[in-house]
Amino acid sequence: MRWSRLGFEGKLARRLLALLLVAAWLPLALLVWTSLGEYQSRLSFEAESRLSERAKNSGLEIFRRLETLRADLDVLGGDLVLGSEPLDLLPARASWSDRFEALIATWDFNAPAQAKLPGLDARARLRLEQRRATLIVEPTPTASQTIWLISPVQSSTSALIWARVRISWLWPESEDAIADGEAWALLGRERGQPLASSADLPQGLLESIQPLSRLARGGLRWTGEGGRPFLAHFWTIPLSYELGHSGLTVLVNEPYRVGPSVMALRRILILVSVAALLLIAIVGVRRLRSDLGPLEELTAGARLLEGGRLATRVEVRSRDEVGKLSEAFNRMAQRLEQQFHQVRGIQSIAASALVASPNADEVARVFIEQATPIAGDAEIVLALVDGGGAIRRAFSTTRSELSVAEAGDLAERATKEGRGPSEKWTFDDADSAWRALRRGEQTLALVGVTCLGREGLEQRITLLSGACDQVALALSRVLLLGELERANWGALTALARAVDEKSPWTHGHSIRVAEIAAAIAAQVEFSPEEIRRIRRGCLVHDVGKIGIPSAVLDKRGSLNDGERAVMRSHVEKGARILEPIDGLIDVMPIVWQHHERLDGSGYPKGLCDGEIDPAAALVAVADAFEALTAARPYRPARAPEMVEDYLKRLAGVQFDARFVEALTQIREHHDSWAKKPEPAAQS
Secondary structure: OOHHHHOOOOHHHHHHHHHHHHHHHHHHHHHHHHHHHHHHHHHHHHHHHHHHHHHHHHHHHHHHHHHHHHHHHHHHHHOOOOOOOOEEOOHHHHHHHHOEEEEEEEOOOOHHHHOOOOOOOHHHHHHHHOOOOEEEEEOOOOOOOEEEEEEEOOOOOOOEEEEEEOHHHHOHHHHOOOOOOOEEEEEOOOOOOOOEEOOOOOHHHHHHHHHHOOOOEEEEEEEOHHHOEEEEEEEEEOOHHHHOOOOEEEEEEEEOOHHHHHHHHHHHHHHHHHHHHHHHHHHHHHHHHHHHHHHHHHHHHHHHHHOOOOOOOOOOOOOOHHHHHHHHHHHHHHHHHHHHHHHHHHHHHHHHHHHOOOOHHHHHHHHHHHHHHHHOOOEEEEEEEOOOOOEEEEEEOOOOEEOHHHHHHHHHHHOHHHOOOOOOOEEOOOOEEEEEEEEOOEEEEEEEEEOOOHHHHHHHHHHHHHHHHHHHHHHHHHHHHHHHHHHHHHHHHHHHHHHHOOOHHHOOHHHHHHHHHHHHHHHOOOOHHHHHHHHHHHHHOOHHHHHOOHHHHOOOOOOOHHHHHHHHOHHHHHHHHHOOOHHHHHHHHHHHHOOOOOEOOOOOOOOEOOOOOHHHHHHHHHHHHHHHOOOEOOEOOOOHHHHHHHHHHOEOOOEOHHHHHHHHHHHOOOHHHHOOOOOOOOO
């Protein structure tokens, strides 16, 4: 289903309709489920109760008839004339043929074998010796079994009357018509082969009832062929006391007919539920479409506003809360249309000022450039103030850059009568207003607006207020970056001097290496950022010499192997000293690798060409040149020309040839590098 066909485009309408349908469906589903369950439970209970009552009544009727048969045998025993051979009594009692299949009298307990009667087990023999009637079930080679009722003759201690009961008389129900799927059976207590049944019992029924053989009564459901369900109940006739038998069981079985009734009710309930849901859906769709239609229009209008169509308006068709919301939307759209261009200009000013380069003049120029479109017939001036409070440069939206004198005249007009520019706008009598941009107590710049008409002046001040805050933040950033830069270079320079002061022979070494390396980097056209990194790395490249003993640093003779190892350890020491300083991570390759050589003969790791940082390779050339042109305790200073020849011989072997060539090209312009006084001899 397409929601647009129902008039629903927004998610809210779809959710409300879905919620309505779910809220209506859940109670209906619960009602259907509960009703079906209750109906099925009731039908099942009635069917089981009826079947259980039928099994019980049949069992009681069988018990009553067995008692009748026993009484008949007692009467027969009183009239019996004793003899020496088994006597067939049935011909003399032809009227009893409907009850008995056989009726035989014996004069002692051994006669059954002669008359081919069933044998007696110990329990049956004991009861008969006690002159008590006994019932036994005789297994036969055929599928059926027979029931024998044995009654003692009271006038004799051993005479017995054997009666084989006709089961059709014992249970008259066997002659009833059997409906489709119904069955009855009379079973022994062990529930084996049936004594009698309406038909061949299904094997599945016998297997299902076998585990219940120890129960006196009960019911079960079982599944026949083709998955057809059946319901069965059994009731055991208590014969243990009266007739000495563990009991006969009456089993009644019939198809489980609850399912079709439940299915019929289920179909009815489902049809009613579907009809109710359709009615609810139709009514709900109409009502939601009426109530949420204006919201759809508001959503569409908001999307048009988001796309820049500020002339969008919605039609108000009701006086409820949605109608009031539509009126508020139209007023908001009108105001947005009026202020959009001005606000967009101010945002451009603020964004441009913040991302401008760390240069106050560039920030001021960007501010004026972005403020020009919103200035209109007004003039906006930004005057930069130096550290002494004097205006050093000024920019205008109408006259490009103003002279310092012109900017001073404008500022003087704002400060007459003792009113000076502050962090709030100050108005004068000439339709002008000024505001100071400060960082703490320090004034960074003055912003002035000149406009004919107080209303236009206030409007532009309102627009510029947020941008002025951003410009003040940008100028503060410029000032802060400058202070941080100066502090950074001051700290590095101080650290370099501290290292060089370790020995009079290396006084000023790090600073001179930084000058030489920066000149080489500029000659090979490194970027300003890379040149700055090289200068910083040069200032701290020998910081590890703080940990080298003075006896090694100032030794006048050659160093032995142990002292040479100590001297070379200044690289690792320097790296460990600088490692905690996050701001010097970028110069760590210079500290680590400025003694590495292209042929792998350097230290500390023996790196080769391609593994050495280019900045470190450049510093290696500058460091070697400065060290060789300076005096050391073990040798005098060498001439720059000799050092150049030395470096050229090793170019491409130990030193990068590109940096050696650059040093040669610029060295003649920096003769002062090699003019350093030799330190005084130490005592």
